[in-house]
Amino acid sequence: MQTVVSFIIIFGTLVFVHELGHLIFAKRAGILCREFAIGFGPKVFSFTKNETVYTIRLLPIGGFVRMAGEDVEAVEIKPGYRVGLKFDRDGKVNKIILNNKDKYRDIKVIEVEEVDLEHKLYVKGFEDEEDQTLQTFEVHPKAVVVQDGVEMQIAPYDRQFSSKTLGQRTMAIFAGPMMNFVLAIVIFMVMAAIQGVVTDEAKLGKLTEDGAAISAGLKANDEVQAINGSEVSSWQDVQQEIQKHPGKEIEFVVEREGKTLEIPVTPKEVERDGKMLGVIGVYPPTEKSITGVLAYGFTETYFWTKQIFTLLGDLITGQFDIDMLSGPVGIYVSTEEVAKSGLIYLLKWAGVLSINLGIMNLLPIPALDGGRLAFFAVEAVRGKPLDKQKEGMVHFIGFALLMLLMLVVTWNDIQRFFL
Structure with a gap:
């Protein structure tokens, strides 16, 4: 049940924030937004407020904002009626x-x-x-x-999407992915506010209850001056010295409340990537400051953005297999595993997913936001929009192919996790 709730909250929030970006900037441009929907398929719940019908639909595979002039209007009045x-x-x-x-x-x-x-x-x-x-x-x-x-x-013409300037239309579409990046920044800031921001001081952070550090008498906030006779000046130095001595006693020289103490510690042996490393059960030092929290939101978002673009590059060059892609089923299973690790890891997972959603929607693929932005770029160069019917056909084909890919990925997820 915890997994179901976590998945609904995370997925629903990502889609809600994305579509909210479209809605806010479309309404600011004066566009009539007929529907704001989370999910596709039959309506489960709906209400109307300020000209817009807000709906939750059955299939949790995305969402949409239906703007006037974008779809063929359902009602047409002809002479003779x-x-x-x-x-x-x-x-x-x-x-x-x-x-x-x-x-x-x-x-x-x-x-x-x-x-x-x-x-x-x-x-x-x-x-x-x-x-x-x-x-x-x-x-x-x-x-x-x-x-x-x-x-x-x-929908009078001045309330339709196509009546707006190129800048207004571009912003209404770009706002969705943009809001996903904003959400990621906020999530990482919340993480930093809860756990603190990691610093590179030669200092011990929180100790685990079953680790060698607490058993040997080390304490959180001990300032490490040397390990086994080697001076250390950063957390990275401390970590490297510990990892180099799996199962062997090493001597910590620490300063605590103005006193210098020598404390022997024997790191436990763990295997990582085929190598034996030493660990003593200590987290890196952290601090809580407004500037640190703000900076962490942006730096962590930048880091994961680079990581996702690297994976995209591997996909293009063939180093990344389609079986490694995940749809809603795969995300659900991953959420289940992450939820076991606690709130901080769940927040981090939500932040990474939000960045991923933002980047995927910016790719110049028909039917996605990036595909529409690509058409706007062509319009800016030509000085006039492309034929609306031809553009619509391209997006329709793109949407059909995306749905096909979604089915393939979902089937792969089901086979991998449940069959």
Whole structure:
């Protein structure tokens, strides 16, 4: 149960923050965002607030923000349709009812002759078949079209994604991956605030209860001056001297509360990467400071960003096998293992996953944010956008291929962990 909760919280947070970036910058640009969704497939839960439907969907494989003008609008009104019009106090149409009109009171039913819900916002029509007087009705910019009892707000052109400047559109798309990097920085800062920031002092940090250090009489915060006659000036020096003497007694010279003490310690033997190393059960020294916490968030994010790009390079050059990729199942299993190690390791895992999600979405792959940004780059060079239908087809094919890859990776995960 702990694993399930950890997975839901981590995965849900990563997707939520990513999509929140899209939502915030899209709304700042004045784009009508129809839906903010976590997951794909059938709706499990939904509510509406400030023009946007917020939903949780069944399949936990991502999320999306549906912006006006990006998808084919589900409702289209053509000349010849008989529709019901409901008006606000100012006399503007605030509801256009397509069917089941008998369920609504105080509506005017007309036969549509002409309609424009994108630019001039009006609907023209005849109220009576015998009286062919053409009437024009002004439509409110936030009017809704009602079909089968379901309301959908109209999207005037200035509320559509494509009406915005290249900079606004670019920021609305880039904001998703950007927020994943911001989240990683915050997570690593929280880690540093909890456990402290590792320093390179020749000093002992926290001691493990079953280690050789605590048994020999060493204490946390002891300042190490020398080990086996060799002077040390950093934690790295201390660590190297300990590792060089597995199973052999070594003498620590430490300063504690103004006194110099000589304490013999015998490091335990452990095997790492085929080599026998000495360990005494001591953590590196840490400190807690505002500047240290802030710096750690950025340096750790930079470190893991480089690591992930290195792995991507191996994938491109063929040194990284597809079987090493993991989908939701693999992430779930890894989360289970990490959760056993405690909160700090779980936070670190969430930070690394957030960076990974940000980088993957920035790759110039159709259907991903990076693919869309690549099209914007071409638009910037050409001075005009590419054909919308052709771009849509490229993204559709890219999405289909990504779903296929997801199925392959998920099947590999199931075989590796459960079969």
